[in-house]
Each structure stands twice: as structure tokens, then as C-alpha cells.
Amino acid sequence: PADGTAFIEWLLSDAAQEWFVDTTTEYPLAQGIPGPGHVPPIEEVSGPDIPLAEIQDLPGTL
Numbered sequence: 388p389a390d391g392t393a394f395i396e397w398l399l400s401d402a403a404q405e406w407f408v409d410t411t412t413e414y415p416l417a418q419g420i421p422g423p424g425h426v427p428p429i430e431e432v433s434g435p436d437i438p439l440a441e442i443q444d445l446p447g448t449l
Contacts, residue, residue, distance in 0.1 A: 408418040
């Protein structure tokens, strides 16, 4: 449990969050870390406009 807690704490650290933003263009999970500059802010991103029942065949998409 202690190792898992330490790993999560590291994932949420400023250094790790900045690495994910800079290296993988991921949105940060920790507050106070700016997102990637060339993508819209996450507040402006909406989900797909399709009924969830239409994507029920997940294995068929693989």
C-alpha cells in the first residue's frame, strides 16, 4: 500500500504532470498545471454526440 500511495503521489506531482503535458500532450490531472498550449482547454471539450447504445459492440471495433 505504501508503494502504491507513493506512486500516486508522484503521478500527481507538478514534475510528473508537467512531463505528461509536455511529452504526451495529456491534460493535467493536478490543479495549477497548465494544459498543452496547442489544444483547447478541457472545459471546452465535449464528448461525442452519439447514443451510447450505438457503441455497444466494443469488441467489434478492435
